[in-house]
Amino acid sequence: MSSEYIFRAEYISKQFAGHTALNNVSISVPRGKIFGILGPNGAGKTTLIRIINQILAPDEGKLYFNDEPLSPRHISSIGYLPEERGLYKKMKVGEQVLYLARLKGLSLTEAKEKTKKWFLRFEMQHWWNKKIEELSKGMQQKVQFISTVLHEPELLIFDEPFSGFDPVNAEQIKQEIIRLRTEGATIIFSTHRMESVEELCDHIALIHKSQKILDGSVHNIRRAYRTQQYEARISGNTDLIRTALTPKATLLHEHAEQDEIILTLQAQDGVSSNEILQSLLQHAEIHYFSEKIPSMHDIFIQKVTQGKE
């Protein structure tokens, strides 16, 4: 049960009438982590997520949940928040949440107990008897979020979880997602917004044009995409610095900002940051020094545009 990966998909392909939605995609989702499925619109993310949820069956490939072949009995261990949110508009909030929870296999009493707990946490106890259509969009989203996580599944799948929330509520949802991970859940979330990826994800898989073009831990990916560039903010003489740096590094860019000079340096292979710092120290006062690690955003753009060439 406690293997490293809670979920694995191997060589998944899916075709729809003439177009390939997924082509030989494999992912392994580590237990207890937040796993991001990234990709531009139309890359195949939603198809992959629907396959994980057993809404669609793949044409080829194998799926494993806790090392067992994925089957309908795993449904109760998975919670899914689709990108297209929707609830029964005429149903009352409380009944709606209970209904969805019971469909996931909870008993009525269990479902009631847990619903009350969550309603308390989100301060929406008085919504119980309201109809869904009487709620604002944001409130509906919260109801939907609760019904996704209520049955405390091992694996949670959020498709664009922050769309439709205002910044305050989005932050609350983000905190809830982090808390769920702390409590042991594994989370797959799909997005095309990179800001949230670095904050939340431990691992990612990047899907583009139906193919996985990159995956791994966020940390490792960013390290792998290091360009050995450094940024320094200093006050001093740049000419002296330039000569001091040769041949360890070249100055790619400099510009003055108020009383500071901002430098972008390209280190030669095998030159450590300490060596560069030493050279700088001789001629300048250093305010700030940092390696320029590419953001997920940069990597994303880089990989996706590469694919186009």
Added chain:
Amino acid sequence: MKKIWLVIQREYLTRVRKKSFIIMTILGPILMALVYGALIFIAVSEEEKEHVVMVVDSSPSHFSDGLRDYNQHRPNSKLQLIWKYDDYFQARDSIFNEAYSSILYIPRDPVAHPRGMYLSFKDRPSMSVKSALEIELEKLIEEQKLIQYNLDPNIFDSVRVKINLFEKRIKESAGGLEEEADFSDQKFFLAFGSSMLIYIFILLYGIQVLRGVMEEKTSRIVEVMVSSVKPFQLMMGKIIGIAMVGLTQFLIWVIFSGIVVTVISAVFAPSLMEQISSGSLETQAEIGGLDVSSLLNVFNMTDFTVMISLFIFYFLGGYLLYSSLFAAVGSAIDYESDSQQFMMPVTLPLIFSIAIAQFVLKNPEGTIAKICSFIPLTSPIVMMVRIPFGVPIWEVLLSALFLIGGFIFTTWIAARIYRTGMLMYGKKITYRELWKWLFYKG
């Protein structure tokens, strides 16, 4: 199974608790009672006005004397006969001054030339008044002719017989041949009533299934749902849940209508009976003469249970067959405006079967009737029309088997279209597209 049960529960409870359901359930029988009451009221009150006819008899034999005591014998009749003028034109001149509405002119020799009689009116006499007068005149001429030909009216009466053939069906049974009475009129009523009921139920609640599926699709709840239940379970849960809503409503209607109709009949019946006995309501009396309680005499108890169970079978079979198709249509379309185009092929066989039901009624054992009672799309209605008239067991079994097979087949198709259609948005659906969906994996 537990999940289907949850879906059924939701579909049932949300609908039964709706205001519109409660209103329709209460209003339905009241409306029916009002229609029924209005019919009786019209029947009772319509003929209130008496119609006075001035008889102008120019026959030397005083042909019309035979009618002189008409109003004594029938004090309740709306037809009033009076005599005053011997000349048609005199009578015509005073028609707007005196209290009679029509003039009946009798020529010199009405027995030889009955076509010489005519009725002139200032206010049109009602059909029943006219036919009452015609009946009386026919009787008079008959009597005169009998005298002319020197026939005894009693002999004539016994010669004239009206035939209403009593029908019996010969059956082969273990003990040899058996005969049983066949009551066509009652069977006609039963056949038409039960097939009509099936038709209305399928149409009414099949469309509810379509609406429900569309609601799930347009509100986008469906993706959440299919991550918990199989699309097939969701679809079947909905179909069964709505069927139960329909049955609940029908049951309440039957009970309520029974009560209300009994009450109204009790109030109006005495005056209605009076009308019938007075003879002015002969046609109504004939229809009313089809006493529902006599239906129980038509079939013995075992036949009756067989009939009821077959009715329930075709009722449910037909509903399940059609509603799965309606579900498929609902899942394939995005907007209600598109629904007409795709509903057509589903509703067409239904309308077709109720349309040919009348031909089947006339000839329950004709070729078309037989063929249509095997085709699953038409059999729920057509077979139901035939059953009261007696259908060989092998035919019923075969038709039932086909219906079950047809139902399994349509749900299979519907489930496949449903599964794909439910998650397909913003795409213009064509029949070719639907055909492809049938063969998607998953």
